Amino acid sequence: MSSQAEVIARNARKAGNVLKVLSDEQRIFILHKIHDALKENAGAIKVANEVDLKVANETGIKPSLIKRLDLFKGDKFEIMLQGIQEIAELEDPVGKVLMARELDEGLTLYKVTAPVGVLLVIFESRPEVIANITALAIKSGNAGILKGGKESVNTFREMSRIINDCIEKYEPECHVPVNAVQLIETRQDVSDLLNQDDYIDLVVPRGSNALVKQIKNNTKIPVLGHADGICSVYVAKDADIEKAKRIVYDAKTNYPAGCNAMETLLINREAKNWEDVLTNLITKGDVTVHLSEDVKEAYLQKLQASNLLTDKIRSKIVLAEESDFYREFLSLDCAVKFVNSTEDAISHINQHSSKHTDSIITENEASANKFMRGIDSAGVYWNASTRFADGFRYGFGAEVGISTAKIHARGPVGLDGLVTYQYQMRGDGQIAGDYLGAGGKKAFVHKDLDINNIVL
Amino acid sequence: MSSQAEVIARNARKAGNVLKVLSDEQRIFILHKIHDALKENAGAIKVANEVDLKVANETGIKPSLIKRLDLFKGDKFEIMLQGIQEIAELEDPVGKVLMARELDEGLTLYKVTAPVGVLLVIFESRPEVIANITALAIKSGNAGILKGGKESVNTFREMSRIINDCIEKYEPECHVPVNAVQLIETRQDVSDLLNQDDYIDLVVPRGSNALVKQIKNNTKIPVLGHADGICSVYVAKDADIEKAKRIVYDAKTNYPAGCNAMETLLINREAKNWEDVLTNLITKGDVTVHLSEDVKEAYLQKLQASNLLTDKIRSKIVLAEESDFYREFLSLDCAVKFVNSTEDAISHINQHSSKHTDSIITENEASANKFMRGIDSAGVYWNASTRFADGFRYGFGAEVGISTAKIHARGPVGLDGLVTYQYQMRGDGQIAGDYLGAGGKKAFVHKDLDINNIVL
Structure with a gap:
């Protein structure tokens, strides 16, 4: 029998496989719709946010933390909405040609960016982060499993409901699948998901160093993040x-x-x-x-x-x-x-x-x-x-996090930290056996092509 | 007290830090010297290889495996030597500028390739592989800890002695450090080293799928390899x-x-x-x-x-x-x-x-x-x-391995799978506090520069 974590992870993988083939226009479309839905439902989100604030006040949380929980303080909510639109309009990180090489006449190799697949993103209590991460995941063609800090659970739940309803509503039109973004709520869910390395490709913890360290020590999935900043x-x-x-x-x-x-x-x-x-x-x-x-x-x-x-x-x-x-x-x-x-x-x-x-x-x-x-x-x-050392100062448009890992993504990470690459080969019936080294006589040409002139 | 594995790993890290700053000329120099040393000591290597062959024959190993152990069958040895020279002459994978961006007048950000650091490479019994891996590691500016199949232990030991003597001899001249390449001999050493994630950056298993699977399940260090090819x-x-x-x-x-x-x-x-x-x-x-x-x-x-x-x-x-x-x-x-x-x-x-x-x-x-x-x-x-799907067919010059991981390196991996990148910032006293977002008034320029015109 599959565990709940496995079901979530498998559904995310399926959603990721759908997201992977969508066009930038389709991904942009849904991000604008999510923007609109959150804007239209500001009232409901505010009610949920007030519940979180009331609980926080009752349990005697530090005023500085309470300030962070308040989604409607100043222009925080508007900035959050604007952030979704800004991410939507960034250059498409998927399908960029990184290399093109003619191996032989009619046989060409392309190195092309592609989504990583399924992200597990764990973040703190600031309620606006859920919108930011949803936008980053969808824009980069990845399915996201999201877990936010428990102090904002009511706000997260309401925003996640609105986002999921919106995706479901427009699925027939733009094909972004319902499980593109899944919210999970408990720490137990997180630790179960950390074992789903067959389905989850990257863990992105955005929170305290203690959290990042703990996650790194408890998963075989690659972790994008930093445990220390010395x-x-x-x-x-x-x-x-x-x-x-x-x-x-x-x-x-x-x-x-x-x-x-x-x-x-x-x-x-x-x-x-x-x-x-x-x-x-x-x-x-x-x-x-x-x-x-x-x-x-x-x-x-x-x-x-x-x-x-x-x-x-x-x-x-x-x-x-x-x-x-x-x-x-x-x-x-x-x-x-x-x-x-x-x-x-x-x-x-x-x-x-x-x-x-x-x-x-x-x-x-x-x-x-x-x-x-x-x-x-x-x-x-x-x-x-x-x-x-900061994604915005580096001009990345959006910051996914800062990594102290040595491979994949280092330092401030923009949207390109959420993509990897694939080799596409386009041929016309070529077989290896015709070429030198595999039994044949043909030699490879290996001529690099100008990637600026290539549209796939 | 430090374990033997920790000493080996720490020495590799130190050697890696030295290798990292050497010029391509220095790395090329030592590779040609290693080539010469192996060539000059062909006799001693042959003697060692014959011991391995004798042991293999006595223990009744399969003829196909014995054929693989024989380093002097046909032109295998010459091809091995030639391979070192070919890798030496490949384009320098280190210090390539991948991106250059003016953040403000006199403040420029560069994304530059850099060695991964310390590689733990585990390979089968073909004796020529040790030369190939030594060349790949040094060319890419990485320190290597190498473990070969036990059937060729005498050949590996002799070749490793020759390589290390050669590095030691020329260290005053070209600064390639003695611990640039360390041979380890037992499986216990491997499993101890798999815990040294503070010092080792990448494990490259080149062998059976069972080996790769076992390694992946027993280390937190990133593994470059594939457990299956379905x-x-x-x-x-x-x-x-x-x-x-x-x-x-x-x-x-x-x-x-x-x-x-x-x-x-x-x-x-x-x-x-x-x-x-x-x-x-x-x-x-x-x-x-x-x-x-x-x-x-x-x-x-x-x-x-x-x-x-x-x-x-x-x-x-x-x-x-x-x-x-x-x-x-x-x-x-x-x-x-x-x-x-x-x-x-x-x-x-x-x-x-x-x-x-x-x-x-x-x-x-x-x-x-x-x-x-x-x-x-x-x-x-x-x-x-x-x-x-093969590094030589893709035109990579040398193949490090084939990866089925989803991040860092995918598919056939050339020398670029052994490098990562760093962000270099060159300024003239700039501080963040002068800029918008960190308390100041200055705006960032974020102007991309043509990387073809940049020499660092």
């Missing part, structure tokens, strides 16, 4: 210290809770006026610096020598523990260490970082190139803040 | 039956042990003269056809009506069981079934195939397009034999 900035010997001050300050303080915030600062002990970077962080940014012993000693010496050591600075200095260099503070804290060279910085980062984004500050191009080639992370920056 | 050919309603005969015959008989051989034949019951496809397979190809009940009945009727039913044909007909449609025969057998439409064929294949390669035979372009978009496999062919 980003480093390296102030090299030839750094322009004004740039270093600005970048380090931005990387740490612009949004400390972001996964692209700096957590570790590496300083070349020969960098001129490196102490200004720390003083700026502390006095302007209110950052607590966790200094390794030699940095602490040298910093205090410099400040005392120039009479700049204040009580405020003193209060913001902590002696770093080794574990601080593996730590994602997510707060106005950072770990600071001396290194002797770019090689040392590379070696420290490759050992300690989470392969997210790391930056070098230097005026020396050779050092910058060495750093960018040597660091094993998704993002390697030169004289720029790690905070740029 | 390829189908669909003879559609509008098939040119002469093409169908040729293609089906080639797909099944050209090399039945190949993973790209046809295992399932789907026939549209309205295809004209479909019975000729079966008769050709049986009489010319000596294939045993496992027919579903309705195909068997219809086929016998047709043959009796035209007086073509022979004892040979009768002897090659077997009634198919449902499990035959999930079966990789790897022999002169195939399962045959009627379907009513291209949709039915797609649905059967998406449910039963191993996502390797599937082909439609038809003169109707609309059906072909429907099939190619609908099938969820790495290769989707129109009027061509599934046997074309």
Whole structure:
């Protein structure tokens, strides 16, 4: 007998097989209809959202979380609706020709993008995310199984009902299948689905690092996400210290809770006026610096020598523990260490970082190139803040998530993280046995064709 | 205390970090030196190989396997040496610019290929494979941990010694590190290494399907490989039956042990003269056809009506069981079934195939397009034999393996399956806080640059 999870997963696979062959127009059509349906049913969604808010208030949830649950605060609902339309109008990620090669006369090989298939997306309680993920999944031709945070269950249920009713209504017209988007509600459902690797192709957790870690440890399905964001900035010997001050300050303080915030600062002990970077962080940014012993000693010496050591600075200095260099503070804290060279910085980062984004500050191009080639992370920056690691800043139109995996999708992931590729071969009866290597005499031509001129 | 596996994996990671920054010239240099060293030490390798052959003969191994162990049979050794040089001279897979985008004046984002990092490659007993894999790993800037079949242990050990001595000798000159290639010898080592997901980025099993399955079930590291090759050919309603005969015959008989051989034949019951496809397979190809009940009945009727039913044909007909449609025969057998439409064929294949390669035979372009978009496999062919699914036939220069995974690398995989990408950002002190969305006023430009004009 099939488990409930298997039924959900199998239905998603079937829906995915239908979605895969639909045209961009059909996918755009349903996204606009979903937009309209959510807009028309704003009243019902608001009622459901109020139930969630009432429950949240009663159970004494933090005000910051309650603010996130409120879908109708300010223009959140309108922005959500607009987001669906924006995703609908993005360039079609499916069916793009990546390579075309003539193997022989009348025998041509094409490498073409195709949907991954079935996505299991797990996200937090912000109710607008369900619309965003629905749009991303359908636009990329994938079936989605969605699980949102339990605090918004009533809102999710209502929105999912509206979306599914809309898809069902227009199925005869545009063929987007009913099971294109399925909402699941319990954690048990999630853990059962994590075993459905025959049917589910990719898990996309968008939530806390603890959640991502737990999912990675409990599934054989590839996971698109990041469990940690331990980003480093390296102030090299030839750094322009004004740039270093600005970048380090931005990387740490612009949004400390972001996964692209700096957590570790590496300083070349020969960098001129490196102490200004720390003083700026502390006095302007209110950052607590966790200094390794030699940095602490040298910093205090410099400040005392120039009479700049204040009580405020003193209060913001902590002696770093080794574990601080593996730590994602997510707060106005950072770990600071001396290194002797770019090689040392590379070696420290490759050992300690989470392969997210790391930056070098230097005026020396050779050092910058060495750093960018040597660091094993998704993002390697030169004289720029790690905070740029973001799908919108990269110009992706939509962000699916940020990945610290090393294959498939790395760093900020746009719609192209939800597609893979297939090889299409178009022939006229050719058989391998006619060619060299398989018993025949014909040779292959292997002539690459200009992909800009190809319409399949 | 670190386990032996952890030490090996950590050393590989360190070596990988060094290899990552080497130039193509340095990688080419060492590959030619390895070529020379293996050539010069042919005598010692032959002695080791003879020990393996002697042991194999004594333990009564199958002659076909012994033939595979013999590295000096015919021109096998010379072809192996030539292969190293060919891989050395392939286009550098590392550092290719895939995308370049101006985010703002002086702030540019590049998507650049980079080595995956550390490969664990497990292969069979053919001794020449160690040279091939060494060349592929080094050329792509990856560190390799290699485990070959135990029947060739003496040959592997000798070749690995020669390769490592050579790398050590030239390390001062070209900086390819000693642990770039490490040979391991026992199955226990493999299973310990499969837990080292902190250090190993990709497992490449090149061997039996049982091996691949076992590895996939025992590691969280991504696996590049295929556990099954259940390829189908669909003879559609509008098939040119002469093409169908040729293609089906080639797909099944050209090399039945190949993973790209046809295992399932789907026939549209309205295809004209479909019975000729079966008769050709049986009489010319000596294939045993496992027919579903309705195909068997219809086929016998047709043959009796035209007086073509022979004892040979009768002897090659077997009634198919449902499990035959999930079966990789790897022999002169195939399962045959009627379907009513291209949709039915797609649905059967998406449910039963191993996502390797599937082909439609038809003169109707609309059906072909429907099939190619609908099938969820790495290769989707129109009027061509599934046997074309092969790295050399695709023009990849070298084949790393064939993948049935859905992400990272699909189908035949060339050197590009051993690289991933990184985002490089080159700036001049830019911070996120100056831009819209992060507290500032500046807007992003997001202007794509022509990647053909970029040298980093």
